[in-house]
Amino acid sequence: MRPTRVVFVLVPKVHLLDLAGPAQVFTTANDFGYGYEVHYVAESEEVTTAQGVPLRAQLDWPEIGPDDLIVVPGWRSPRLSPVPPIGPATRERLRDHHAAGGTVASVCSGADALGASGLLDGRRFTTHHDLTDELAARYPRAAIVRDVLYVEDDRVITSAGIASGIDLTLHLVAVAHGAEAAARVAREMVVYARRNGDELQESAMLRHRDHLNDLAHRIQDVIDARYADRLLLSDLAGQVGVSERTLTRIFTTATGLTPLRYQQLLRVERAEHLIGHGTTIETAARTVGFEDARMLRRLRSRTTEPAAG
Incomplete structure (x- = not known):
């Protein structure tokens, strides 16, 4: 069986940890033999992160099927721009992948890209606590879930932001390969605790x-x-x-x-x-x-x- 392909969609000012945390989970899982193949695509060959580090990405998408995953990490957004930084072709790819039975996920403000693609309509979602009001108003046909780490609704999975992307992807590893596999990856990454999706974004x-x-x-x-x-x-x-x-x-x-x-x-x-x-x-x-x-x-x-x- 070929490995599960995970495609990260990179946008300008992408947050490094929104990307690196989930990418580390899947590459570590692959090191243990759980079968993941990670790709990075963007609408330009070079993407500058919010932290100033330039990244190289593919312009051409790999072939993906229903068992594969697309992840949209978040980008720096004290306030969201009127239009998410993904073009019509990328939005169509997100829609088509989901329509074909695939899973689409987001970290932090990446939920805005899913909303712009129509994937939040009629579904529950979450995002970083600083963006909940804005995205709730922008996508009134969706149901915002406040102050949780991640929400899964019909193969559309959204997470709160930054470190919660690690919790989300450990959850996906657990679903695919069992809790022992996720625990093994978490230990290797020195993650203090693997949190459930309904845990609060902010600890006491x-x-x-x-x-x-x-x-x-x-x-x-x-x-x-x-x-x-x-x-x-x-x-x-x-x-x-x-x-x-x-x-x-x-x-x-x-x-x-x-x-x-x-x-x-x-x-x-x-x-x-x-x-x-x-x-x-x-x-x-x-x-x-x-x-x-x-x-x-x-x-x-x-x-x-x-x-x-």
Whole structure:
């Protein structure tokens, strides 16, 4: 059997990691014998990336069939241009490949190319959180799914952006060759964890780091590293050299959460990841530091993050 052909469509100002992460997954999988053949095509022979590195690409497309994959990596787009940077011929190739039974995928703003080709109409999709409103308005016949890593709908697969392209392509390797194959590739790439598509784009660690208070960041560093441990307020205060009262005031002002609530969020998020990969709720609860599953169940049932208190 011939290998699965993966065709990356490169556009001006393509993001290196949008391209390199997925390409690394498939080439590493091929090194292990899982059978992938990677091609890079563009509408010009040289494409300059968003990071300034010039890339060479093929003008002629390889022959592809229903078992092959087209991937459109994202490009630099603080705001999307009125017209996606792919021409009519490329849009037609995307449509024809899907109509013939093939799969088409995108990373980040690459979803705009799929939308311009008509492939998002009537389907669910996602993109980078900074672009969701814009693409939802641009493609009203599609259904945007916010704050997830990737969405698969009728052989049209869209991902959030940048690093999430790795999660998407590891998922495709798992579908084609099994979870063991995807885990083998992830280990070789030193990927910390293979995430499911419905996991949040931003972890709790990142969502509550959008402040400029150095002391609060230092406290978060301690909690991030030891979230599964029993952390006393007095221990935290001693590590950063302030009183318990000062620590609580500064941390709550900076993050909107008490230190305890922040630690709980980290525990629940990690537990959700474990449960999503087949761990029982009881085992997940103990792994992240709860004595039993009752507290985890109670915290999981909360649909919003409450104000600190």
